[in-house]
Amino acid sequence: MNLHITKSKNAESFYICKSYVKANGSTTSTIVRKLGTLEQLLPEHGPTREEVVAWAKNEAKIETEKYKKEKEAKTVLIPFHADRQLDYGKQTFFRGGYLFIQSVYYQLQMNKICRKLKQKYKFKYDINAILSDLIYTRILEPCSKRSSYKAASEFLEKPSYKLHDVYRALDVLGAECDLIQAEVYKNSHYLGKRNDKILYYDCSNYYFEMEQEEGSKKYGKSKEHRPNPIIQMGLFMDGDGIPLAFSLFPGNANEQTSLKPLEKKVLGDFECQKFIYCSDAGLGSESIREYNHMGERAYIVTQSIKKLKKEEKEWALNPQGFKRVSDDTPVDITKLSEDDKGLYYKDEPYTTKKLHQRLIITYSPKYALYQKSIRDKQVERAQKMLDSGKSKKNRKNPNDPARFIGKIAVTEEGEAADIQQYLDEKKISDEARYDGLYAVCTDLLDDEVSDILEVSEGRWQIEECFRIMKTDFSARPVYLQDENRIRAHFLICFLALTLYRFLEKKLDYKYTCGELLDTLKAMNFAEIQEQGFIPLYRREFITDALHEVCGFRTDYQFITKSSMRTIQKKSKGKE
Numbered sequence: 001m002n003l004h005i006t007k008s009k010n011a012e013s014f015y016i017c018k019s020y021v022k023a024n025g026s027t028t029s030t031i032v033r034k035l036g037t038l039e040q041l042l043p044e045h046g047p048t049r050e051e052v053v054a055w056a057k058n059e060a061k062i063e064t065e066k067y068k069k070e071k072e073a074k075t076v077l078i079p080f081h082a083d084r085q086l087d088y089g090k091q092t093f094f095r096g097g098y099l100f101i102q103s104v105y106y107q108l109q110m111n112k113i114c115r116k117l118k119q120k121y122k123f124k125y126d127i128n129a130i131l132s133d134l135i136y137t138r139i140l141e142p143c144s145k146r147s148s149y150k151a152a153s154e155f156l157e158k159p160s161y162k163l164h165d166v167y168r169a170l171d172v173l174g175a176e177c178d179l180i181q182a183e184v185y186k187n188s189h190y191l192g193k194r195n196d197k198i199l200y201y202d203c204s205n206y207y208f209e210m211e212q213e214e215g216s217k218k219y220g221k222s223k224e225h226r227p228n229p230i231i232q233m234g235l236f237m238d239g240d241g242i243p244l245a246f247s248l249f250p251g252n253a254n255e256q257t258s259l260k261p262l263e264k265k266v267l268g269d270f271e272c273q274k275f276i277y278c279s280d281a282g283l284g285s286e287s288i289r290e291y292n293h294m295g296e297r298a299y300i301v302t303q304s305i306k307k308l309k310k311e312e313k314e315w316a317l318n319p320q321g322f323k324r325v326s327d328d329t330p331v332d333i334t335k336l337s338e339d340d341k342g343l344y345y346k347d348e349p350y351t352t353k354k355l356h357q358r359l360i361i362t363y364s365p366k367y368a369l370y371q372k373s374i375r376d377k378q379v380e381r382a383q384k385m386l387d388s389g390k391s392k393k394n395r396k397n398p399n400d401p402a403r404f405i406g407k408i409a410v411t412e413e414g415e416a417a418d419i420q421q422y423l424d425e426k427k428i429s430d431e432a433r434y435d436g437l438y439a440v441c442t443d444l445l446d447d448e449v450s451d452i453l454e455v456s457e458g459r460w461q462i463e464e465c466f467r468i469m470k471t472d473f474s475a476r477p478v479y480l481q482d483e484n485r486i487r488a489h490f491l492i493c494f495l496a497l498t499l500y501r502f503l504e505k506k507l508d509y510k511y512t513c514g515e516l517l518d519t520l521k522a523m524n525f526a527e528i529q530e531q532g533f534i535p536l537y538r539r540e541f542i543t544d545a546l547h548e549v550c551g552f553r554t555d556y557q558f559i560t561k562s563s564m565r566t567i568q569k570k571s572k573g574k575e
Helices: 039-046 051-074 100-105 110-121 126-140 147-153 163-175 179-193 255-268 285-293 312-315 365-388 423-433 449-457 460-472 484-507 515-521 541-550 561-571
Strands: 002-009 010-021 027-037 093-095 198-207 230-238 243-250 276-279 298-302 320-324 344-352 358-365 404-410 416-423 435-440 524-528 531-534
Touching: 002 051, 002 255, 010 051, 027 051, 027 198, 027 365, 039 051, 100 110, 100 126, 100 179, 100 515, 100 541, 110 126, 110 179, 126 147, 126 163, 126 320, 126 515, 147 358, 163 179, 163 484, 179 243, 179 484, 198 255, 198 460, 230 255, 230 460, 243 255, 243 484, 255 285, 276 449, 285 298, 298 320, 298 449, 312 358, 312 435, 344 449, 358 365, 358 449, 365 404, 416 515, 416 524, 435 449, 460 484, 460 515, 460 531, 460 541, 484 515, 484 541, 531 561
Parallel strands: 198 276, 276 298
Antiparallel strands: 002 010, 010 027, 093 524, 198 230, 230 243, 298 435, 320 344, 344 358, 358 435, 404 416, 524 531
């Protein structure tokens, strides 16, 4: 500590300052205490300036001694013995990354939801501890319920329940799945305003480790091309990419029928009345559009250009009439270079039997180049099939390279002949006409095109949600058999995704999913002779950010047991 004196036109001020070296090696100082101006100090510590300076220097000395004592008090000396073996069965490794997820869990007041369930069912086990641990392990180490129980035993706060309690809790969680979703949505407003004026909807399916159909586990069109029974999930997500609600339906059911029951739940239980429904073409049928044209709702859905009627299709494929999205400048898209990164559009009224709509066609040279490169590779594979004589007879996949292989089964005279195969250049050129084109249909007749396209482009987030659940959270394969427990499994995955997304939002989406999950998984601690804990992770910008948004710090060289208990309380909002 040192005395720092500043002079201005009207006053001379005295400060006690502390110097320190910053991370970049430069030296700076900070004010520890403001003593006052010379005019203020003279009456009590004068009568001369020299006496005031002497007093101020002594105060700086006192502050220095105080700082040294405080620093020494925080120094921890723990003796280690080279001839002493480890204790049998003593746990010294602990996972701490869950603390940051726990912070979001309690901000969502999940503990209060669990309290309602306990009051209703009168069970004795701690369902809050079970649900929270199942969510944390789903994010940090996704595995079976039995393995999750084992993984939770490595948390800084050990499970207060038994394994058989976990399975009992699954029955309750499955039965109260809808209630929990509705309560989580209501509580989510404590974390800030939800962007629920835009709702994205999509479906995916999950396979079971079994061969026989049972209950909702049915054979259907697997998006992963698996020969196993599947169950389907419909998911609503808000405009920020945070899950809103989900439902499950049989694997053999048409996914379009899944929308209305779940949307009615959103309209009723969630009290969301005014929003824009956004989906891909597969979940944007005429009946779905009509349903979302009611009340205060609207829709923005992708439209297959190939499925348009002849007149609209010809208009869509016509290269004339396009304008630049950014400034509405007319553009001839045939004269654009391949490296042009702009986006261009044209729109017109599009009326069907029941709806007055707006059809927007966009063109992107970058997207056109991408589609051409994909097709060129497929054409190359088709040619190899022809050369090897191994072309497929049946082509179920619309992206199968074999679609470019044509067949001739008659002679020039019209007589029967052997089937001859060839590369269908007309098929190739017909597909090339669609390169770079994308269509959107909406009932927002007066909105800006740029705003409509921005909403539509946000659909990638719901695809990302399914990817995280399937890949990072290992939501499949599903091993459970009981319908209630299956619902509980997907509820846990849904809640894990919700908490994770909120944590991403708190961090302003600055980090990738891989970066954030890897960081949380690495935030572990070693217990030192029952005195406290040493962090085993590297301090980085992302760990600083996590500590900042969650309101506690674990990145000290040593954390006493009492300090760690305080950290745990802070993560639960109790301090």
